[in-house]
Amino acid sequence: MLLNIDSLMPQALEVAAQTGRAPALQYLMENGTYFSDMVTSFPAMSVTIDSSLLTGTYADQHRIPGLHWFDTRNKEFINYGTGFRETFRIGMRRSIHNMLYRLNHEHLSNDVTTIYEDLAKKGISSASINSFVYRGNKAQRLKTPKFLSSFTQFENGEWVANVPSIFSLGAFSKIRPRGLPTEIAAGNYKYVAKELRYLIRRKKLPGFTFCIFQDMDLRIHFKGPMDLKLILKIDREIQKIFNMYTSWDEAISKNIWMVIGDNGHSATGTNHRKYVIDLRKTFKKFQIARIQQKVTKKDQIALCVNQRMTLIYLLDQKLSYNELIEQLRKDDRIDVIAWKNGQDIHVVSGVKDGILTFRRNGAFTDVYNQFWSIEGALDILDLRLTNNQFLSYGDYPDALARIYGSLNSHEGRYIIANAKPGYEFKAQSTPNHISGAAHGSLHRQESNVPLIIAGTSDKPEYSRIVDLKEYILSLLQRD
Incomplete structure (x- = not known):
């Protein structure tokens, strides 16, 4: 069982467990292995992270660049739901269709396989509960509720999706025949726990089950990174799950339990003018594509903000990278600016x-046994180099592979920019989180997430979300 608690962070988890307010999570930590520094994907946004977790690859292979990106081939903005105003301007029907169908059946690369697909080939069943990244091997007809069908591009609000053996996603597909989703496209933490308990009660647990508890992310955006309220509520649901066994010891003897956070958050400042980086002002000299209109020949750039990370597209072929980078470098609220030139990546x-310039394959080896050619100002990415050409990471975990993954994730000429902790980007209709918290960037505050494993002494090869797929497959193959 892999329980993904959206926006669960190490410090908040440790406080909740150490003070006895989260007894189920405390039990797993004390009777298992705890990692406080699992490295997530980049940008640290749910669809990219879940794609990395389920395929075991970064974005250069799974091809999901973020929650908001620009398809240069079809000249359209792709949005999976970044906020109501932005989604409404792009088009509710387009955004819902992107999230429900295109994400899994068009955008997620066919050159990679999900853990569900791999398990199905081995004859091992699996379950997905509450995850929008769900691609499996079983064709299943999904039906949109009548009041929502007009907002979709499906005929009669129905479509066929490739899903895992057992699939639950709000009103579209449920495990319990009489279950009533509390949200249209997903379920809250209580609903998710009930779906899982139903499988346990009916003795229908498959070989692998992936559950996402989504509620905490929205609250932390407004309350800040150390808010514990939903950790305690979700812990109570996990207690109910454990109480279905004769003892909690039996629960971890019969199953392997994993609890993970998908991304962290950086606390944001209180002054909008100071802490929100408005890219429309940064690039006021350029013609910026509007998200609610078709891209025209006059449009020079497109902006796709993923909270504390942004993608900046050069639509005008006459426009040089330097013209835009010069504007970004003037802002001391932006700590990382990267672009690609052939095989080289510049930062x-x-x-x-x-x-700093780097490329894949070279004389330098990092802590994840990846090989790089690198030269220039290492301190930009807080890299450390020992005498035997061994690279280690500081404030930006696995930065080389994650930047490489982002800059090779899809077609087009684009720049990625990363805001310093405390700050976030804004473009047209982008939501902001002043006096709260935000995520998306390379920084360790959002990149390091907790992982608890109980029921086995085996560990993943590296402390990275991208390594979990192979780890889980090895556990199931051993059993």
């Missing part, structure tokens, strides 16, 4: 001087 900063 500069609005905070530090110099330029």
Whole structure:
């Protein structure tokens, strides 16, 4: 069982467990293995993270660049639901269709397989509860509720999806025949727990079950990273699950339990003018594509904000990278600016001087046994290099592979930019989280998430979400 608690962070989890307010999570930590530094994907946004977790690859292979990106081939903005105003301007029907269908059946690369697909080939069943990234091997007809069908592009509000053996996603597909989803397209933490308990009670647990508890993310955006309220509520639901066994010891003897957070949050400042980086002002000299209109020949750039990370597209072929990078470097609220030139990736900063250039394969080996050619200002990415050409990471965990993944995730000429902790980006209709918290960036505050494993002493090879697929497959193959 892999329980993904959206926005669960190490410090908040440790406080909740150490003070006895989250007894189920405390039990798992004390009777299992706890990691406080699992590295998530980039950008640290749910669809990209879940794609990395379920395929075991970064975005250069699974091809999901973020929650909001621009398809240069079809000249359209792709949005999976970043906020009501932005989604409404792009088009509710388009965004809902992207999230429910295109994400899994068009955008997620066919060159990679999900853990559900791999398990099905081995004759092992699996379950997905509450995850929008769900691609499996079983064709299942899904039906949209009548009042929502007009907002979809499906005929009669129905479509055929490829899903895992057991599939639950709000009103579209449920495990319990009489279950009533509390939200249209998903379920809250109580609904998710009830779906899982139903499988346990009916002795229908498959070989692998993936559950997402989504509620906490929205609350932390407004309350800040150390808010514990929903950790305690979700813990009570996990207690109910454990209480279905004769003892909690039996629960972890019969199953392997994993609890993970998908991304962290950085606390945001209180002053809108100071802490929100309005990219429309940064690029006021350029013609910016509007998200509610078709892209025209006059449009020079497109902006796709993923909270504390942004993708900046050069639509005008006459426009040079330097013209845009020069504007970004003037802003000391932006700590990482990266772009690709052939096989080389260049990184500069609005905070530090110099330029860092790297590419795959070379004389330098990092802590994840990845090989790089690298030169220039290592401090831009807080990289450390020992005498034997061994690279380690500081504030930006696995930064080289994650930047490489982002800059090779889809077609087009684009720049990625990363805001310093405390700050976030804004473009047209982008939601912001002043006096709360936000995520998306390379920084360790959002990149390091907790993982608890109980029921086995085996550990993943590296502390990265991208390594969990192979780890889980190895556990199931061993059994």
